[in-house]
Amino acid sequence: MAQHSPMTDTSTAAVSLRGIGKQFGDLTAVKDLDIDIQPGEFFSMLGPSGSGKTTVLRMIAGFEEPTSGQILLHGADVTRAAPFDREVNTVFQDYALFPHLSISENVAYGLTVRGIDRAQKRRLVDAALEQVRLGHVAGRRPSQLSGGQRQRIALARALILRPKVLLLDEPLGALDKQLREQMQIELKQIQREVGITFIFVTHDQEEALTLSDRVAVFNGGKIEQVGSPREVYEFPQTAFVAGFLGVTNLISPEASQQLLDDGRLHSLRPERVHLAELAAGVEPGTVAVAGTVAETVYAGAHTRYLVDTEMGLRIISEKQNTHTPRTEPSVRRGDRVSLRFQRDHATAVPDEAKVPVG
Numbered sequence: 099m100a101q102h103s104p105m106t107d108t109s110t111a112a113v114s115l116r117g118i119g120k121q122f123g124d125l126t127a128v129k130d131l132d133i134d135i136q137p138g139e140f141f142s143m144l145g146p147s148g149s150g151k152t153t154v155l156r157m158i159a160g161f162e163e164p165t166s167g168q169i170l171l172h173g174a175d176v177t178r179a180a181p182f183d184r185e186v187n188t189v190f191q192d193y194a195l196f197p198h199l200s201i202s203e204n205v206a207y208g209l210t211v212r213g214i215d216r217a218q219k220r221r222l223v224d225a226a227l228e229q230v231r232l233g234h235v236a237g238r239r240p241s242q243l244s245g246g247q248r249q250r251i252a253l254a255r256a257l258i259l260r261p262k263v264l265l266l267d268e269p270l271g272a273l274d275k276q277l278r279e280q281m282q283i284e285l286k287q288i289q290r291e292v293g294i295t296f297i298f299v300t301h302d303q304e305e306a307l308t309l310s311d312r313v314a315v316f317n318g319g320k321i322e323q324v325g326s327p328r329e330v331y332e333f334p335q336t337a338f339v340a341g342f343l344g345v346t347n348l349i350s351p352e353a354s355q356q357l358l359d360d361g362r363l364h365s366l367r368p369e370r371v372h373l374a375e376l377a378a379g380v381e382p383g384t385v386a387v388a389g390t391v392a393e394t395v396y397a398g399a400h401t402r403y404l405v406d407t408e409m410g411l412r413i414i415s416e417k418q419n420t421h422t423p424r425t426e427p428s429v430r431r432g433d434r435v436s437l438r439f440q441r442d443h444a445t446a447v448p449d450e451a452k453v454p455v456g
C-alpha cells in the first residue's frame with residue numbers, strides 16, 4: 099500500500115484540539131492545548147507521569163469531557179459526542195482482551211456487536227490476524243499467548259473496525275525491552291500499511307523518537323514543544339525538552355558566555371563532545387576546554403565520560419565503543435583531557451519561548 103506523508107498533507111486535520119483544558123476539582127490536568135494532527139500521521143504524546151498525556155487521549159476518545167475547548171475529528175465537532183459516535187478506537191496497555199473468548203472471537207468482537215454476517219466476519223478476522231502475522235493462533239485463548247502476541251491481537255481487534263484514528267495508551271508498556279523494540283518496528287510497519295492516524299502515548303523518549311512522524315513533549319499539563327523527532331532532539335526549545343529527550347549538557351548562560359561568547363542557555367549532546375589530548379591542536383570552529391575525568395561509565399555500545407572542567411562545569415562526553423573488544427579503554431578516571439566540540443553543535447535553548455503548535 100502507498101506510504102503516507104503526513105507532513106505534506108494539507109487536507110483537514112484528522113484531530114484538532116482547540117484550547118482544550120481539563121480540571122479534576124482543583125487540579126489542572128491539561129491547560130489550554132492546541133494541536134492539529136494530520137491524517138495518516140504517527141503522532142506521539144511524550145512526557146513524564148502525570149503530565150496529562152492520558153487525559154488528552156481519553157478526551158479524544160470521549161471517555162473524559164474537556165472542561166474547556168473544542169475537539170474536532172476530521173472537521174466535525176465531537177466535543178460532547180459519546181465514544182461510540184467517534185470514529186476512533188483505543189488500544190490499552192493491558193490489552194483488555196476477553197479471557198473466555200478465543201483469539202478470533204476477540205478480534206471479531208467489534209464486528210459481532212455491529213451485526214456483520216458470519217462469512218464477511220470470517221474474512222475480515224482472517225485478514226486482520228494475517229496483518230499482525232498471527233493467523234496460526236486463531237483458536238487459542240488469550241492466556242495461551244505471549245505478551246507480544248496479546249499486544250498484536252489487541253491491535254488487530256482495534257484495526258478491524260477501520261477507525262480513522264487509533265489511540266494507543268502505552269501499548270508496549272508491559273513488554274520487556276527486547277520485545278518492546280521488536281514490536282516498535284512492527285507497529286510502525288503496520289501503521290504504514292493501514293495508513294490510519296495513530297496517536298500514541300508514551301513516557302519512553304527513545305520509543306517516541308523511533309516511531310513518530312511528530313512528537314509532542316508534555317510537561318505539567320502543557321505542551322512544551324511539538325516537532326519531528328530530529329527537531330525536538332537536536333533543537334530543544336526549552337530546558338525541560340532538552341533534558342527529557344535523552345542526556346544533554348545544559349550550559350548555563352554564564353558558562354555559555356565564557357565558552358561560546360553567547361550568553362544564552364545552550365544544550366550540547368554528549369555524543370557531540372569528543373576527548374582529545376591536552377596538547378592536540380584545535381581546528382577553527384572548535385571549542386576546547388580542559389578538564390579531569392571524574393567518572394567513566396561503560397554501557398556496552400558506548401562509554402560516557404564525566405569530565406570536570408576548570409571552569410567548574412561538568413560536561414558529559416559519549417563515545418561509541420568501536421575499538422576491538424579486548425582493548426582496554428585508553429581514558430581512565432583522573433586523566434587530564436581536552437574536551438572538543440564544534441561551536442555550532444551547541445544549540446541555544448530559548449527556554450521560556452513557545453513554539454507554534456500543530
Ligand SMILES: Nc1ncnc2c1ncn2[C@@H]1O[C@H](COP(=O)(O)OP(=O)(O)OP(=O)(O)O)[C@@H](O)[C@H]1O
Pocket residue numbers: 122125126127145146147148149150151152153154301
Ligand atoms: N479521574 C481523575 N480524577 C482526578 N485526577 C485525575 C484523574 N485522571 C487523571 N488525574 C490527574 O491528572 C493529572 C494528569 O494525569 P494523566 O494520567 O493524564 O497523566 P499522564 O501523563 O498520562 O501520566 P501517566 O503516564 O502516569 O499515565 C495527574 O495529576 C493525575 O493524577
